[in-house]
Amino acid sequence: MTAPLYHLGNLTRVYGVRCVLEVDALDIYPGEVVAIVGPSGAGKSTLLRLLNFLEPPTSGTLRFCEQEFGPQDTPPLDLRRRVTTVFQRPQLLNRSVYANVRYGLQLRGERNGRAQIETMLREVGLEALAEQPARTLSGGEAQRVALARAMALQPDVLLLDEPTANLDPCNVGLIEASVQRLNHTHHTTLVLVTHNLFQARRLAQRVVLLLEGRVIEAADTETFFTAPRDPRAAAFVRGEMIY
Amino acid sequence: MNLIIRGLMEALRLIFSFDPALAEIVSLSLYVTGVALLFSALIGIPLGVLLGLTRFPGRRLLMALVYTGMGFPPVVIGLFVYLLLSRSGPLGQLDWSWLPRLFTPSAMILAQTIIAFPVVAGFTMVAVMSIDPALRQQISALGATPWQAAATILSEARMGLIVSLIAGFGSIISEVGAVMLVGGNIEHRTRVLTTAIVLETRKGAFDLAIALGIILLGLAFLANLAMLRLQGKTVDA
Numbered sequence: 001m002t003a004p005l006y007h008l009g010n011l012t013r014v015y016g017v018r019c020v021l022e023v024d025a026l027d028i029y030p031g032e033v034v035a036i037v038g039p040s041g042a043g044k045s046t047l048l049r050l051l052n053f054l055e056p057p058t059s060g061t062l063r064f065c066e067q068e069f070g071p072q073d074t075p076p077l078d079l080r081r082r083v084t085t086v087f088q089r090p091q092l093l094n095r096s097v098y099a100n101v102r103y104g105l106q107l108r109g110e111r112n113g114r115a116q117i118e119t120m121l122r123e124v125g126l127e128a129l130a131e132q133p134a135r136t137l138s139g140g141e142a143q144r145v146a147l148a149r150a151m152a153l154q155p156d157v158l159l160l161d162e163p164t165a166n167l168d169p170c171n172v173g174l175i176e177a178s179v180q181r182l183n184h185t186h187h188t189t190l191v192l193v194t195h196n197l198f199q200a201r202r203l204a205q206r207v208v209l210l211l212e213g214r215v216i217e218a219a220d221t222e223t224f225f226t227a228p229r230d231p232r233a234a235a236f237v238r239g240e241m242i243y
Numbered sequence: 244m245n246l247i248i249r250g251l252m253e254a255l256r257l258i259f260s261f262d263p264a265l266a267e268i269v270s271l272s273l274y275v276t277g278v279a280l281l282f283s284a285l286i287g288i289p290l291g292v293l294l295g296l297t298r299f300p301g302r303r304l305l306m307a308l309v310y311t312g313m314g315f316p317p318v319v320i321g322l323f324v325y326l327l328l329s330r331s332g333p334l335g336q337l338d339w340s341w342l343p344r345l346f347t348p349s350a351m352i353l354a355q356t357i358i359a360f361p362v363v364a365g366f367t368m369v370a371v372m373s374i375d376p377a378l379r380q381q382i383s384a385l386g387a388t389p390w391q392a393a394a395t396i397l398s399e400a401r402m403g404l405i406v407s408l409i410a411g412f413g414s415i416i417s418e419v420g421a422v423m424l425v426g427g428n429i430e431h432r433t434r435v436l437t438t439a440i441v442l443e444t445r446k447g448a449f450d451l452a453i454a455l456g457i458i459l460l461g462l463a464f465l466a467n468l469a470m471l472r473l474q475g476k477t478v479d480a
Contacts, residue, residue: 081386084386085384087380087381089377091375091378091381093395093399103385104385107388146381149385150385153385153386159384
């Protein structure tokens with residue numbers, strides 16, 4: 001079996017006195033699509049921030065690409081740059097659409113990314129808006145720019161934090177198709193946080209349920225939705241969990 | 244009213260006759276203010292970014308000092324620089340050639356830099372702090388180093404940055420107390436528009452004083468207009 005890309009071992013994240021994440025063990029394998037589901041405040045976004053090295057764990061270790069990182073460790077830049085995130089609210093720079101998609105490549109000192117940028121803009125259907133100021137875009141268009149910007153980097157791991165929340169079905173379809181293509185063509189590992197169980201079922205090969213910061217269930221998608229082991233996961237799938 | 248009209252006529256006469264004495268005063272005013280603003284930007288912008296984007300022990304104290312500096316009376320700063328550079332002062336005793344001497348444009352630049360840099364730092368700090376923390380997180384998530392992140396945030400806060408420069412410029416172009424104290428208003432050496440206005444008023448040459456005042460106002464207006472134009476360009480960019 002392939003070695004996991006990520007391994008989280010006895011990992012916690014504490015804010016003040018509140019422990020928001022407490023993962024005993026969780027593996028994420030290269031090229032897979034994992035959906036992280038759970039109620040609000042379950043620690044899903046915190047988990048993504050840890051996976052993107054935006055904040056360190058309070059205790060425990062996070063292994064990525066065979067390298068272990070604890071609370072005091074700073075991952076090297078080249079490793080950090082193999083992962084990126086698309087957040088729920090698209091955060092674009094006050095520049096043109098083209099300049100936004102170019103931004104991540106610029107950070108990496110890549111000057112010849114024109115073809116790549118144009119391909120990504122075509123991928124998300126925004127090539128006609130390349131020169132438009134990014135702040136004039138609609139919510140769906142802005143999210144597609146954020147996705148194009150992330151995909152242009154060809155990351156090993158793309159973290160998606162509720163990327164289609166509050167978007168119309170057309171934009172949802174476009175974004176889902178784009179990330180699926182990215183996964184198929186580049187074997188990019190996708191970790192998707194979503195409240196939409198239909199979306200988790202459509203996209204993911206494996207589903208992880210977080211509840212109060214703990215992993216309650218981690219199973220392949222079919223098992224998760226048809227025969228979950230934990231009764232709380234079953235209640236969550238049936239929509240009976242009150243939170 | 245008559246005085247003001249005469250002042251206006253005199254101002255036009257001085258400008259269009261290319262009066263060499265006026266040109267000297269105007270160019271020294273612009274030189275002193277321009278160089279002081281440059282130094283203020285070199286100190287104030289990094290300081291504002293540091294205070295706005297990072298957390299370190301003593302940050303709050305430093306912020307309080309910057310805020311105090313923003314409202315510090317220029318004449319007190321002039322007095323401080325005067326005492327510092329005077330022959331018996333701690334810097335006046337040193338025989339370092341690069342140190343500014345009293346009653347020179349360099350001393351005026353030093354005083355104006357001390358007046359303007361807290362203003363630039365304070366406005367820069369507010370400008371970078373007003374950038375959405377979620378955007379800062381996104382910039383890091385895209386793989387920016389701390390330096391790259393700071394540069395990007397500064398670029399995003401460019402409108403506020405221009406405001407900080409306008410405010411810094413405004414705090415020194417019309418300043419008189421400090422430059423009078425450390426410059427001494429010496430003809431052909433340290434006479435600038437503000438000190439010349441004070442002198443002409445004392446002499447009772449009100450029309451000339453008003454003329455110089457109108458020129459000062461015009462210069463300040465043109466400089467601000469230029470910076471606003473730059474700000475407009477950044478909005479359109």
